[in-house]
Amino acid sequence: MSEVKNMNKNIIEVKNIVTKFGENIVHDGVSFHVKKGEIFGLLGGSGSGKSTILKEIIMLTQPFSGEITVLGHSLSKIGIQETQELRKSWGVLFQSGALFSPLTVEENIAILLKEYSELDAETIKDIVRIKLSMVGLPSSSAKLYPAELSGGMRKRVALARALVMDPKLLFLDEPTSGLDPVGAQEFDKLIVGLRDMMDLTVVMITHDLDSIFTIVDRFVVLGDKKVVIEGKLDSVMKSKDAFVEKFFKGDRARHRIRI
Numbered sequence: 326m327s328e329v330k331n332m333n334k335n336i337i338e339v340k341n342i343v344t345k346f347g348e349n350i351v352h353d354g355v356s357f358h359v360k361k362g363e364i365f366g367l368l369g370g371s372g373s374g375k376s377t378i379l380k381e382i383i384m385l386t387q388p389f390s391g392e393i394t395v396l397g398h399s400l401s402k403i404g405i406q407e408t409q410e411l412r413k414s415w416g417v418l419f420q421s422g423a424l425f426s427p428l429t430v431e432e433n434i435a436i437l438l439k440e441y442s443e444l445d446a447e448t449i450k451d452i453v454r455i456k457l458s459m460v461g462l463p464s465s466s467a468k469l470y471p472a473e474l475s476g477g478m479r480k481r482v483a484l485a486r487a488l489v490m491d492p493k494l495l496f497l498d499e500p501t502s503g504l505d506p507v508g509a510q511e512f513d514k515l516i517v518g519l520r521d522m523m524d525l526t527v528v529m530i531t532h533d534l535d536s537i538f539t540i541v542d543r544f545v546v547l548g549d550k551k552v553v554i555e556g557k558l559d560s561v562m563k564s565k566d567a568f569v570e571k572f573f574k575g576d577r578a579r580h581r582i583r584i
Contacts, residue, residue: 334361336494336526337382342391344377351377352388353550364520364527366537366544370568373547375530376498382528383417383496384408396493413441415494416487420502422479424471424486430457431467434486441490456485459522461515477508481515488519495519497529501536509533513540546572 337359344352351374359365367375380386382393384400393400398411424433434453438444444452454464460481471479480500487495500516501509513533517540520527531537537544538558545555548568554561562573 335359336361336396337528338392338394339378339382340392340394342378342381342393343389344374344381345389350550352391352547355391355547355550355552357545357552357555359526359528360543361526362520362524363542364516364529364540366541367528367530367547368532368537368544368572369547369553374550375547378547379496379498379528379530383415384412413490414492415496416490416492417496418480418483418487418498418500420498422471422483424479424483426471428470429467430462430469430471430474430482433471433482434467434489437486437489452489453485456489457482459488459519460485461511476503477512480504480512484515484519488523491523493524493526495525495527497527497531499530499532501531501533506535509535516540 335358339358340356342352342355343350344355355374355378367379369375377386381388381400382395387401395411396414398407403411425436428436431450431453434456435449438449438452442449450467453467457464457466462478462481462485466474466478466482471482474482484500497516501512504512513536516527516529519525529536529541531541541558543555543557544561546553546561546566546569548566553566553568554564561569564570
C-alpha cells in the first residue's frame with residue numbers, strides 16, 4: 326500500500342445523500358468521507374450509482390437531499406462565483422479521456438488556462454510542456470491530435486489536462502480501463518507519484534483489482550442504494566456482504582492475493 330501523509334482531515338464529506346430520477350431511487354442515505362492526501366476508491370456493481378455520486382461531488386448534478394462538503398464548502402449553500410472558484414480546485418479524468426478531437430494535445434491541455442487565467446501564450450506553452458513531462462509524455466506530442474495517440478497516451482494527455490490548474494483534488498473515472506496490464510500498472514504508479522509530488526487527494530472509480538490491492542488507501546462500496554462498507558482493504562475483506570464476497574473473494578481476487 327502506498328505511503329500517505331497528512332491523512333488527518335476530511336477533505337470531502339458526503340452525508341445522507343438521496344438521489345432520485347423520477348420514481349427511481351439511486352441513493353438512499355449514502356454517507357462517506359475522504360481524507361486529505363489519500364487515494365480513495367468508489368466501488369460497487371453496475372447501477373450502484375458510483376458515477377452519479379462522483380458527478381454530484383463535482384457539481385455536474387445535484388442530489389435530491391443530503392449534504393456534500395468539499396474543501397470546507399457546503400455545495401448546497403454556495404453561490405455562483407464561489408462555485409466557479411471551487412471548481413478550479415479539482416481536476417477530472419473521465420473514463421474515455423474526453424479529449425476534443427479537432428484540437429491538438431497542446432490545445433486540449435491549455436483550454437482551462439486560456440479560460441481561467443490571464444497568462445500569455447508562451448507561459449501557457451511552458452506549462453503544457455511541464456504537465457506533459459509530469460505524465461511521462463515527450464514535448465513532441467504537443468502537436469499531435471487525439472486520433473494520432475494510443476489509448477494509453479490519450480489517458481495521459483487527459484490526466485495532464487486535469488492537472489493543468491495545479492488542483493488540490495483529482496477525480497478519476499476508471500483510469501486504467503482499456504489499458505493492458507503493464508500500461509495499467511504504470512498508470513497506477515504515475516497516480517501515486519503525482520499524488521505525492523503535488524500533495525493531491527485522489528478519488529477514483531475503479532474495478533481494477535490491481536489498483537485496489539496496491540494503490541487505493543481506503544474505499545467505499547456502494548450497493549442496494551446504500552453504503553455497503555467503507556474502510557481499508559483488510560477490514561473490508563472481513564465483511565460477509567454478498568458483493569464483497571463475490572468481488573474480493575472470487576477466483577480473480579484469490580489469484581491476485583497469491584501473486
